[in-house]
Amino acid sequence: MKAARFYGGKDIRLETLLDPAPSPGQVLIQVRATGICGSDLHGYHAKAREAQRPRTGGHELTGQVVAVGAGATKHRAGDRVVVEPTVPCNDCPECLSGNYNICANLIHIGGAAFGGGFAEYMVAPEDNVYTLPNGVSFEAGALTEVYAVAVHALSMVPVQPGDFVAVIGSGPVGLTIAQMANIAGATSVAVLGKPDGPLQLAQEMMGAVPINVDTTDPVEAVQAWTHGRGATVVFEAVGGAAPTLQQATEIAAKRGRICMVGGHTVSLTLNTRAARSRELSITWSFCYGRRDGKREFQIALDLLGAGKLDPTPLITHRFSLNEINEAFAVAADRERYNSVKVLVLP
Ligand SMILES: [Zn+2]
Ligand SMILES: [Zn+2]
DSSP states (O other): EEEEEOTTTEEEEEEOOOOOOTTTTEEEEEEEEEOOOHHHHHHHHHHHTTOOOOOEEEEEEEEEEEOOOOOOOSSSSTTTTOOOOEOSSSSSSSHHHTTTGGGGEEEOOOOOOOOOOSSSEEEEEGGEEEEETTTTHHHHHHHHHHHHHHHHHHSSOOOOOOEEEEEOSSSHHHHHHHHHHTTTTOOOEEEEESHHHHHHHHHHHHHEEETTTTTSHHHHHHHHHHTTTTTEEEOOOOBBBBOOHHHHHOOOOOOEEEEESOSSSSSSOOHHHHHTTTTEEEOOOOOEETTTEEEEEHHHHHHHHTTTTTOOGGGGEEEEEEGHHHHHHHHHHHHOOOEEEEEEOO
16 A cells, blocks of 8 residues: 655655554554644654654544454444544553543554554554544544544633633634634634634634734734733644743733643743733643543544534645645645645545
């Protein structure tokens, strides 16, 4: 089969590998759509390390079951499925309490152990494979993982009527959190980001107030939007090297709740004096686990199946597997291409 192999940084090569075969308890999937994630891009922007072992990336994927391994009974050949990419140990205190996202032994599909979705075929443990609801396309289903991140963020910092919710970041995670806050009943949602394309999308899709951080002062804009109070809830969905923790505290209302979702590659500084005197709460949110015994990935999938969330407008670009390098170039340069979610269709 053809697979995109990631050697670190921008070194992505299309190679021919042996077709994978499902081990006991595994499902063999023909990949139909795989999203490029912000975490993939952090790796893309990083300097390539020498002698890095290549891996097949891609953890936001849908496809069709081709075969199942011995003892796997949940799925049959032909099933349309979506893959949850985190494989927990199911044996540590975190797993046993439902917080398997912070399992110390967590394995990621698309990492070293399991090849991911930037390939024609992949295998996954059957527990990680969910049936796509009728009416959810392969392309839309590929965003389930992003919505699961948003479900977990709102589990960590719930939103309710009365809240003015500011989302820092207009990438896929920021926009899905904004959508989720909207259906959770927020009084008003604002999205802070750049460029204008994704901000316009936020306005059209969910009536969010767009705040371009390049052309306006974000603190002043949030003050104007909240009648001088500040955002009661702030979600941060940028990560990388962006100084967004400090920015979140500057736009939050007194006693505001801040949820840090983006994956930062640097340590952040914060004016703790101002945060203390205004009694801000700061929470971090990572991936997704179980809420009240139910997997947040399933909650996200159910919301898509029920038609509560439409991911289609977020899909701005599509490429074949052969065009994997173009796909990453477009996803990485959001300002030039106004890209939000870029899909690879193997
Ligand atoms: Zn992702
Ligand atoms: Zn565990």
